[in-house]
Amino acid sequence: MARRDTTSDKSKRVFMRPTDLLIVGLILLVALVLFFVVGNLNKSEVKEAHIFHENELIDVLPLTWEEERDIVYEQQPKITLHLYQDGSIAFVESSCPDKVCINSGILSEAGDWTACLPNRMLVQIVGLSGDESQEVDLVG
């Protein structure tokens, strides 16, 4: 009835063939290159947090040594951000079902970012080094 399929003989069960390795390798290479481009663009001591809501910049927070405080914006009263003493920032409360924003943890370095997609909110740390060209990687 069914002819014997010899492709699954125990002797040769290959998971990835050379072509597969090539495809995967290429994709990872592109990803790594992009990753390092981003990494090298952002190295500064002076940092600001840019808060976007529905693609509008609603606040710019200079991240200097500050008093710890909670921040709530009237556009999104159910979302609480927390500003830490060392100048890092994080989502601590949100009305979204997934809580991805909160689980992203604390943002501290220039280039760090996280977003609450259902609430259309984005928090990004921008480094200042004299020129404002750090914003070039935002889609706009």
Add this chain to the structure above:
Amino acid sequence: MVRKSKFSSRDLVMTAMLFAMAIALGLFENLLPPLPTPVPLRYGLSNIAVMYALLFLGAPAAFTMALLKSGFAVMTRGLIAGLTSLSGGLVSVACMYLLNRLSGNKASIVALGVTGAVTHNLGQYLFIVMIDYLRLPVLAILPLLLITGVITGLLSAALLKAAEPALKRLHNINRKI
């Protein structure tokens, strides 16, 4: 001239079952620990069902599943989520179909899985960009989409391959998985 359709009622039932399985896999992956990403990305286990449908039931079945999945997403997660799912799903199935076609039906499961996952992520991101939903940092998000695509693609390919012995009983598999 009427061409006799090769899509039997058995195939129709299988498509329905695979769709149900895709949903079930989607629900299951929500129980797993979330991926450490700043935007919601899933394991894409339901792609296992879509890949199977593409290979053994044909492109129309796979496209239908993508449509049905996004319909389900609209009902459970809302319109934007549904449209994002539609965008990712259609792009993903189209790319997997093309890859399979261009390779003469010899594309490996790994290649299909990775392509499907990566293009799914890219398709979703493309939609977010098109409706200007939220301007995520492009250079930062692309590597994330690519890398998680590769990893989840490999995972679903491995799982489908692991199911190969069981699948042989369903279809005359004259295609190497």
